[in-house]
Structures are given as structure tokens and as C-alpha cells.
Amino acid sequence: MSDWLKEFANRFYLNFIKDERWHYITRGLRTTALITVFALILGVALGFIVAIIRSAHDKTGKLKIANFICRVYLTVIRGTPVVVQLLIIYYGIFASVAIEKMIVAVIAFGVNSGAYVAEIVRSGIMSIDKGQLEAGRSLGFSYAQTMIYIIIPQAFKNVLPALGNELIVLLKETSVSGYIAMEDLTKGGDIIRSRTFDAMMPLLAVAAIYLTVVILLEFLVGRLERRLRNSDH
Amino acid sequence: MTTNVADEKVLISVNGLKKKFDGMENHALNGVSTEIRQGEVVFVVGPSGSGKSTFLRCLNLLEEPTDGTILFEGVDITDKKNDINLHRRKIGMVFQQFNLFPHMTVMRNLTIAPMKLLGLSKEEAEKNASELLERVGLANRADAYPNQLSGGQKQRIAIVRALCMKPDVMLFDEPTSALDPEMVGEVLNVMRELAEDNMTMVVVTHEMAFAKEVATRILFMADGQIVEENPPEEFFNNPKSDRLKSFLSKII
Ligand SMILES: Nc1ncnc2c1ncn2[C@@H]1O[C@H](COP(=O)(O)OP(=O)(O)OP(=O)(O)O)[C@@H](O)[C@H]1O
Ligand SMILES: [Mg+2]
Numbered sequence: 001m002s003d004w005l006k007e008f009a010n011r012f013y014l015n016f017i018k019d020e021r022w023h024y025i026t027r028g029l030r031t032t033a034l035i036t037v038f039a040l041i042l043g044v045a046l047g048f049i050v051a052i053i054r055s056a057h058d059k060t061g062k063l064k065i066a067n068f069i070c071r072v073y074l075t076v077i078r079g080t081p082v083v084v085q086l087l088i089i090y091y092g093i094f095a096s097v098a099i100e101k102m103i104v105a106v107i108a109f110g111v112n113s114g115a116y117v118a119e120i121v122r123s124g125i126m127s128i129d130k131g132q133l134e135a136g137r138s139l140g141f142s143y144a145q146t147m148i149y150i151i152i153p154q155a156f157k158n159v160l161p162a163l164g165n166e167l168i169v170l171l172k173e174t175s176v177s178g179y180i181a182m183e184d185l186t187k188g189g190d191i192i193r194s195r196t197f198d199a200m201m202p203l204l205a206v207a208a209i210y211l212t213v214v215i216l217l218e219f220l221v222g223r224l225e226r227r228l229r230n231s232d233h
Numbered sequence: 234m235t236t237n238v239a240d241e242k243v244l245i246s247v248n249g250l251k252k253k254f255d256g257m258e259n260h261a262l263n264g265v266s267t268e269i270r271q272g273e274v275v276f277v278v279g280p281s282g283s284g285k286s287t288f289l290r291c292l293n294l295l296e297e298p299t300d301g302t303i304l305f306e307g308v309d310i311t312d313k314k315n316d317i318n319l320h321r322r323k324i325g326m327v328f329q330q331f332n333l334f335p336h337m338t339v340m341r342n343l344t345i346a347p348m349k350l351l352g353l354s355k356e357e358a359e360k361n362a363s364e365l366l367e368r369v370g371l372a373n374r375a376d377a378y379p380n381q382l383s384g385g386q387k388q389r390i391a392i393v394r395a396l397c398m399k400p401d402v403m404l405f406d407e408p409t410s411a412l413d414p415e416m417v418g419e420v421l422n423v424m425r426e427l428a429e430d431n432m433t434m435v436v437v438t439h440e441m442a443f444a445k446e447v448a449t450r451i452l453f454m455a456d457g458q459i460v461e462e463n464p465p466e467e468f469f470n471n472p473k474s475d476r477l478k479s480f481l482s483k484i485i
Contacts, residue, residue, distance in 0.1 A: 134295055135332035139346040139398060140322035149345060153336050 015201045021192050028188025035105045035174045042110025047117025055125045077115035083176040090180040101182050113170045120162045124155035157228050164221030241271040250301035261287040263457035274428045276444040277437045279454035285437040293324045325395030325403040329410050331387040333379040340375040343397050365393045369423050385416030402433040453477045
């Protein structure tokens, strides 16, 4: 028993304490969090714009070209792996310009997430009774005003669980950032492995951190949802 | 209502209005022409599917007419050059299903349009709304959310929401059809008061007794056309067309 414990302590020391290796984990977590937060903001903004264009087109038949562009975007993004998109943006689009890798990652994951957010939000908009649009329009609101003041706030509340889920997916997907040599949480664990030749301990630690963050996010989204639900309906 | 409506100015003038829905064989509206004057209370009755709602919803372009013109205060609102959003501010509408905004308090439901569209301050908008709430007996529900109200309360709020824009005309599409019977009266009372205050109203309804009592004129629609239109006494006591005679015989 004590042999086992000593062995564990040794490995823990080797992987995390020696040479301050735990910094790989904390810095990695910080990078992962930054990519996720900014990609989320970009993704939600993009997703809402695309969803509004798409549902305006469905309702009025206008915005044909914009709708076509949106559909190409959705098809391409959802039809290819995110890691390939990340590499194309890094080596293809930004190859010749000196640009922060962080910005490349935020753009890649934001553009990717936007496609999924768009379809979530669109389903939310479609779930709102058409009487709401008519009531808004009959008061004299334009289509855009009706969306902003009346439809989107209700749609947002309906799709909040799905958006929370998308956030969790996004967080986990950033784990491929290492492909463009970013030192995110996953890469941090991998760097430790390459130094200590111990795969299990750093990777289990990384997994535990992801899991903890995901559980925390689920808890927060659940609370927000309950708050919104209690405020009316 | 002692003045003769024939002397009042024409508020809405409908000419040769037609509406055909995509995929429908027949016209929902097939050449409707009529005038609505200031202060008139026009009821629209007729069998199901005769085009009553379509007619009403064309008046504020919730349905886009296929053909014909609608002059509202002298302006052809079917002309794409005219901004319909400006005209809709003066045309209040009340729906069968209330369509209150569920994510807003009653007060916010009442003030959002006057504030955003007419530029009223919050204080002004809330003062107007409070006075109207008082009149319909719901001053104490300003902070409630729509789902905390009964159907009759919801519909009274929906009427007030439209009134807060100070419209020149109010459109009602079967405002009591979704209500439990015991709540119909409270909504009809509000409408009756509006009529007594000389509000111009166009009302689609199946409440014949109410039409008889409040209407200045009743339109009878069938197959997308106005078959007969007369003041209530004439309408009920002396129907001319066979369609109206058989319609009246079924409902009385
Ligand atoms: N959005 C729509 N799409 C296709 N057809 C429609 C639509 N709205 C109405 N119609 C058709 O147009 C005709 C007139 O309908 P409308 O709703 O105006 O009748 P109504 O007199 O209001 O009937 P009710 O008393 O049942 O409300 C009907 O045949 C109906 O099926
Ligand atoms: Mg109808």
C-alpha cells in the first residue's frame, strides 16, 4: 500500500511539480478559456445574423443572395471537420500575414460554432407563434424591430439549453488547437507527457479539468435557464 | 352618436379588393368594395371561410391584397411606395388569440410601441397606459406577466395595447371567440365603451346580439364578397338576399 502511494507521489512530483510543470496546465487552461470565450462571442454574433437572414428569407422571400451565401456557409462548415477548417485558415488564409495564433483560433472556432448556433437560433425563431410577429407588425414595428424587441428575446430563452450545449461542444473542440502549435490545455498535458514519458497522469489531469469545467458550465446554464423561466411564463 | 355618419369623413375606402392565397383554387376575397367613415362601428359577419378575417387583415396589410386598392386617410396603402409601418401605427388591431408579448410585463406590453415608435418618454407612456388600464379595470395588473392573467384580462390588455398608440381606427378579429363564456362580457363592455366614445371600429364576430346592439352598420360576407350591408335594424329585420336569410335563420 505505501509502495503504491510512494509511486503515486513520485509520479505526481515528476509530472506537475518538477520544473514547475503544472504551469503547462494552468497556462493551457487559460488559453483554452480565452479561445472558447472569444469564439463563443463571435459564433453567437454570426449565428444570430445568419439565423435572422435565413428566417427573414423564409418569411418574406427577400434577401435571396444573402440567404444563398448563408446556406453555402452552413453546408461547408457543417460538412467538414473543424480541425481541417482550423488548418486551412492558419496555413491557407493567414499564411502570408504575421498574425496572433490566438486570433486565428478564435476566428476558426467562432466561424465554425456560428454555423451550429445559426441553426439552433433559427429553430428558436421558428418556434415562436406567428401571432407574435403579427402583433408587432400591427403596432407599426418594422420587421427588424419586431425581431429585436419581440421575437429574438423569446427565441433566445427557448434555445438557451441548446446554446449551452453548443458552448460545451465548443470548449471541447478547442482541444485541437495544438495542430497550429497553440499551447492549450490538451497540448499542455501532451507537452508534459513528452518530457516525463508518463502518458497517464498528465492526460487524466487534463480530462479531469475539462470535466470539471463542463459540469460547472452545465450548472451555470441551468441556473440562468431557471432564472429566465421564473421571470415570466 | 347623434351625428349622421354619412357626413363624417371617409377613413378607409376599399375598392375592388381581391386576395388569392397561394395554392388555393378560389379567391378568399373576390372584389370587395366599401367605405368606413369616422366614428362608424362596422361589424362583419358571415359563414366560416367567407373571407371575414382576410378582409380585416388586408386593411392593415397583414395580408397582401392580390388586387384592388385600400385608401387609408386618403393614402393608397397598397402602393409599395408608401411606408405601411407609419400607417399601421394609426390602425389598432386586436386578435382572437390576444398575442400579448409573454416576455414583458403588462406595462411593458403597453409602453414599448409608444416609446419606440412615437418617441414618448417612459413617464408619458406609462401615464397614458395607466389611465387606460384604469378604464378597463386592470390598474392593479400593470406588473403582471401575461400568463398570470385570465383570458378576459389578456384581451382587455390587448385592446389597451392597441389604444396606447392612439389609433384612428380599431380592427377586431373575433375578439371573444377564444374566451370562456363567463369572460366574454368584460371584453364586450370595453368594446361597447369604445364605441360610445366614437372610436371607429371594424369588428369581425359571431356575437350577433352584440352586433345588433353596437353596430352602426353590418356587412354580410359570403364567398369572398360583401353580399349585403345595412344598419342593424334593416339587416336583421329585413334581409334581402337568400344567403343572408338562410344565415340568419341558422343563428337565431
Ligand atoms: N394563410 C392562408 N393560406 C391559405 N388559405 C387561407 C389562408 N387564410 C385563409 N385562407 C382561406 O381563405 C378563405 C377565407 O378565410 P378567412 O379566414 O378569411 O375566413 P373567415 O370568414 O374569417 O372564417 P372564420 O369564420 O372561420 O374565421 C378560406 O377558404 C380559408 O381557407
Ligand atoms: Mg376568421
